[in-house]
Amino acid sequence: MKIYSHPKSLRNVSTHYCPGCGHSLAHRLIAEVIDELGIREKVIAVAPVGCAVIAYDYWDFDCSEAAHGRALAVATGLKRVRPQNIVFTYQGDGDLAAIGTNETIHAANRGENVSVFFINNAVYGMTGGQMAPTTLLNQKTSTSPLGRSAAAQGYPLKISEMLALLPGVKYIERVSLHSPQEIMKTKKAIRQALVNQIEGVGFSLVEILSPCPTYWGLSPRDSMAWIKNTMIKEFPLGIIK
Amino acid sequence: MAKTKILMTGNEAIAKAAIDAGCRFYAGYPITPQNELIAYMANNMEKSAGVFIQAEAEVAAINMVFGASAAGARAMTSSSSPGISLKQEGISYIAGAELPALIVNIVRGGPGLGNIAAAQSDYFQATRSGGHGDYHCIVLAPASVQECYDFTGLAFNLADKYRTPVIILGDGLLGQMMEPIVLAKPQALSLKSQDKPWALTGCKGRKANVVKSFYLKEGDLEKFNLKLQKKYQQIQLKEERYEGLYVNDAKIVLVAYGSMARIAKSAVKALRSRGKKVGLIRPITLWPFPKQVFSKRLTSNEKYLVIEMSYGQMLEDVQLAICGRAKVEFLGRAGGGVPSEEDIMRKVNEML
Numbered sequence: 372m373k374i375y376s377h378p379k380s381l382r383n384v385s386t387h388y389c390p391g392c393g394h395s396l397a398h399r400l401i402a403e404v405i406d407e408l409g410i411r412e413k414v415i416a417v418a419p420v421g422c423a424v425i426a427y428d429y430w431d432f433d434c435s436e437a438a439h440g441r442a443l444a445v446a447t448g449l450k451r452v453r454p455q456n457i458v459f460t461y462q463g464d465g466d467l468a469a470i471g472t473n474e475t476i477h478a479a480n481r482g483e484n485v486s487v488f489f490i491n492n493a494v495y496g497m498t499g500g501q502m503a504p505t506t507l508l509n510q511k512t513s514t515s516p517l518g519r520s521a522a523a524q525g526y527p528l529k530i531s532e533m534l535a536l537l538p539g540v541k542y543i544e545r546v547s548l549h550s551p552q553e554i555m556k557t558k559k560a561i562r563q564a565l566v567n568q569i570e571g572v573g574f575s576l577v578e579i580l581s582p583c584p585t586y587w588g589l590s591p592r593d594s595m596a597w598i599k600n601t602m603i604k605e606f607p608l609g610i611i612k
Numbered sequence: 613m614a615k616t617k618i619l620m621t622g623n624e625a626i627a628k629a630a631i632d633a634g635c636r637f638y639a640g641y642p643i644t645p646q647n648e649l650i651a652y653m654a655n656n657m658e659k660s661a662g663v664f665i666q667a668e669a670e671v672a673a674i675n676m677v678f679g680a681s682a683a684g685a686r687a688m689t690s691s692s693s694p695g696i697s698l699k700q701e702g703i704s705y706i707a708g709a710e711l712p713a714l715i716v717n718i719v720r721g722g723p724g725l726g727n728i729a730a731a732q733s734d735y736f737q738a739t740r741s742g743g744h745g746d747y748h749c750i751v752l753a754p755a756s757v758q759e760c761y762d763f764t765g766l767a768f769n770l771a772d773k774y775r776t777p778v779i780i781l782g783d784g785l786l787g788q789m790m791e792p793i794v795l796a797k798p799q800a801l802s803l804k805s806q807d808k809p810w811a812l813t814g815c816k817g818r819k820a821n822v823v824k825s826f827y828l829k830e831g832d833l834e835k836f837n838l839k840l841q842k843k844y845q846q847i848q849l850k851e852e853r854y855e856g857l858y859v860n861d862a863k864i865v866l867v868a869y870g871s872m873a874r875i876a877k878s879a880v881k882a883l884r885s886r887g888k889k890v891g892l893i894r895p896i897t898l899w900p901f902p903k904q905v906f907s908k909r910l911t912s913n914e915k916y917l918v919i920e921m922s923y924g925q926m927l928e929d930v931q932l933a934i935c936g937r938a939k940v941e942f943l944g945r946a947g948g949g950v951p952s953e954e955d956i957m958r959k960v961n962e963m964l
Contacts, residue, residue: 412816415683427822433812435682436824438705441675444667448679448687449812451663452637456683456814474675477668 378402380411382431391591393548393581394422397490398429400558401461405432408565414457415449417442419471421463422496440471443478446485457568459486464505465495468530472504475530479574482539486564487576489531492583493602500586504528507605512586527605531578535612541573543611547580549598553608580606617792622760622782623690625793626716627652629764630688632795635714636662637680637687639673643695644728645784646718650690670695674702674715681711682823684811686768690716692784693734694725696742703777704743707840708825710810712771714764715749716780718787721947729948730784730871735925738781739899746837748844750778750851751898753869757791763896765796774847775810781898783921785871785950853896854905858884862891864963866956867930868919869895876919879956890960898926906933915963919951920944 377383380402388394405411411432418426420439427434437445442460450458467475467489478485494512495501501514505527509518519527531543542564546557557579564575580602582594589597620628627649630638638653650666657664663680667673673689680687691699696717706713719734721727741747750770752763760782767778812821827833855873857880859865868876873894883890895902916938918927927942934940943951943959 413814415812415814417679424826425828427820427824431815431820433815433821434824435679435812435822436705436709436826437678438675438701441671441678441702444672444675445679445682447665447672448637448639448676448681449683450679451665451676452680452683452685452687453813456812473669474672477672481665 378406380405380431382429384429386429387425388422389585391582391584391594393492393579393583394490396548396554397488397557397579397581398426400554400561401488402430404558404562404565408562408569410457410565410569413455414459415453417446417449417458417460419460419462419466420497421466423461423463423490424497426461440466440469441474442466442471443474443483443485443487447478447481447483450483450485454484457565459488459565461488462490463496464489464491464493464503468504468528472530476534479534479576480537480539482573484568484571484573486568488561488564489576489578490581491578491606492581493527494583494586496583496586504530505606507602529606531576531611534576539574540576540612542567542575543578545578545580545606545608545611547598547603547608548582549580549595578606615794617794619790619792620757621648621788621790622754622757622786623648623718623788624652625757625760626690626764626780627656629761630714630768631656631660631662633686633765633768635686635688635768636660637677637685638662638689639665639667639676640689641667641670641673641691641695643692645720645787646690646692646716648788649716649718670698671702674699677713678702678706678709678711681706681713682709682812684808684813686712686772688714688716690718692718692720693722696734696737700743703749704741704745704747705825706777707741707747707749708745709823710775711777711823712768712775713777714767714771714780715777716782719781719783727948728784730786730921730950731946731948732783732870732872732921733925733946734781735898735920735922738779739901739929747840748899750774750776750847750900751781752778753781753896753898754786755870755873755894757786757789758793760786761793762796770851774843776843781870783871848900851897852900852902852904854902855894855896856891856905857894858891859893861889862914863889864915864917864960866890866892866917866919867895867926868892869898869926872919872921872951875951875953876956879953879960882953883957883960888960888964895926901929901933903933906930914938916940917959917963918942919956921950922946
């Protein structure tokens with residue numbers, strides 16, 4: 372019985388991610404699903420500015436960079452020209468829900484037949500731990516040093532719930548990487564989003580709660596606990612649409 | 613067989629030429645004075661099995677073009693001045709990722725919201741890197757509806773040849789006036805993915821392709837920039853274009869492009885009919901600026917008059933090309949003002 376193999380869609384290299392970061396896990400899950408669906412040679416991934424902008428160094432299939440926030444505009448161009456290919460974006464919270472909110476909402480509203488993997492770690496990682504649209508109330512970051520206050524900085528943005536209102540959106544699920552059980556559910560959701568695209572169902576988004584120990588100031592183990600005990604209260608898991 | 617002529621606006625001629633040249637992706641956002649272009653695309657792109665998208669924003673439109681071009685399609689967007697300002701980020705990324713694309717700017721008055729009158733005030737933005745970083749776009753300046761049609765096919769060919777963004781710099785006069793044009797045989801190449809081995813098509817039978825402009829490792833970005841610079845030197849060497857009129861014996865050489873060159877040409881003809889030795893250099897490529905024509909023909913007893921619908925932008929390129937070896941004067945209006953034939957003749961008579 373085979374118990375382990377390296378996914379063909381994942382290059383055999385070390386990543387630049389911090390210890391305990393969720394990106395490596397998410398990359399691997401996506402690579403495994405792509406292998407299992409046998410679509411590696413049809414995939415075009417879009418990795419915009421953020422910690423995962425060099426995801427093309429880790430995935431072994433066609434990839435495009437995108438400017439910060441513009442992933443879903445780039446994906447729209449790719450998918451409309453090549454509807455036979457499988458196009459997905461891999462975006463952080465700042466990218467998808469702050470600087471790229473416009474692109475996100477309108478690609479969803481057009482019902483673009485693409486898959487979106489949305490990594491929510493409640494912080495800007497690449498630039499050094501600033502406040503994100505998804506930063507929790509009272510969470511301290513380098514640009515909310517006293518903790519995010521609703522009065523000054525507004526509330527954590529629940530973009531998945533917002534997008535669920537749009538008729539063009541066919542599937543949204545929020546999952547998490549904080550335990551083996553949740554990781555398996557994440558893989559299932561990734562699979563669903565890609566299968567939807569293969570079947571022409573339409574816009575699918577998986578929001579993945581993902582640990583950022585470095586900018587949460589926690590150990591990897593405590594980061595997992597923080598997702599479970601704190602983050603999920605603000606961002607409840609499950610199928611949103 | 614006589615060639616059929618059809619009557620079109622400059623905006624429509626660009627759109628028609630793009631489809632004839634094999635452009636199969638258009639994304640744009642409404643803005644005056646280029647709305648005939650987006651409307652033509654909405655009516656005709658899908659009939660040619662292409663993609664038309666009215667984007668949610670100028671920023672999204674240029675990034676859709678980035679994606680479509682990365683996928684191997686001939687792709688374009690169009691807008692007017694304020695909209696082109698918004699696209700600059702995307703144009704920089706397109707240049708940095710070495711993607712071919714066409715960007716049409718039907719220039720209007722600025723700065724800010726300005727107005728919707730014709731202007732040439734975006735010359736600096738088009739010919740210097742309008743966005744961040746050391747890059748250039750090839751810039752073509754048509755002066756008639758026929759050239760709007762002809763230069764669009766040329767623009768796609770240059771974009772593909774050099775893997776670089778190309779700008780067609782028109783203005784509100786050119787975009788909205790109607791003239792009869794002769795349709796050429798489509799210059800189109802029916803592009804297949806093997807013509808663009810770098811395109812993102814899925815990695816079947818080859819190594820994975822990556823489209824990017826990010827070079828984090830020390831030394832890599834400098835190396836990439838030097839590669840770009842080499843390409844720009846090639847373009848400067850090979851792609852300078854201009855039209856000369858009575859240049860050889862001219863004592864005063866007018867320099868104007870686009871719509872302004874049409875008016876300058878009328879002034880030259882009127883002055884010639886009165887025996888005045890006046891000529892015209894009309895740059896067709898604004899970048900690369902046709903420097904060679906200036907350096908080749910310079911003598912000390914001639915003068916230049918640069919005429920623009922701006923307050924002196926191309927003027928700087930003429931001054932750089934002439935490098936102090938002849939006197940350069942300037943006549944310009946902007947914000948809706950257009951130097952007239954009479955204004956030009958008066959100025960020339962003062963200079964004679």
